[in-house]
Amino acid sequence: MNSLLLFILMASALSLVLSIVGHRLPTRNADQEKLSPYECGFDPKAAARLPFSLRFFLVAILFLLFDLEIALLLPLPAALSARNPQPGFLLAAAILGILTLGLVYEWLEGGLEWAE
Numbered sequence: 001m002n003s004l005l006l007f008i009l010m011a012s013a014l015s016l017v018l019s020i021v022g023h024r025l026p027t028r029n030a031d032q033e034k035l036s037p038y039e040c041g042f043d044p045k046a047a048a049r050l051p052f053s054l055r056f057f058l059v060a061i062l063f064l065l066f067d068l069e070i071a072l073l074l075p076l077p078a079a080l081s082a083r084n085p086q087p088g089f090l091l092a093a094a095i096l097g098i099l100t101l102g103l104v105y106e107w108l109e110g111g112l113e114w115a116e
Contacts, residue, residue, distance in 0.1 A: 058111050059112075065099070066099070069095065069096075073096075
């Protein structure tokens with residue numbers, strides 16, 4: 001019980017010291033760019049609604065989809081080394097088949113062409 005109380009006391013003291021140092025240490029010289037609502041090079045007085053490329057969005061979604069495919073296929077080696085590897089293999093084949101059909105559909109619809 002004493003070690004738990006000591007741990008809580010040390011954690012509280014460390015949090016307090018770090019909070020005080022964090023507020024006192026940095027200089028707070030705010031310039032015009034830091035005070036503006038946009039810090040990434042956009043003009044805050046210009047229109048906030050810029051046109052967005054739908055093709056870029058589609059390519060980003062496809063990248064995320066195939067990135068998730070890798071995460072779904074990570075347990076495949078463990079499934080194939082089991083006593084009965086057939087269910088794992090069939091599941092992996094089904095995932096790859098569905099994704100391949102989706103890729104072929106996107107390709108035929110022209111969703112992968114960047115410029116028209």
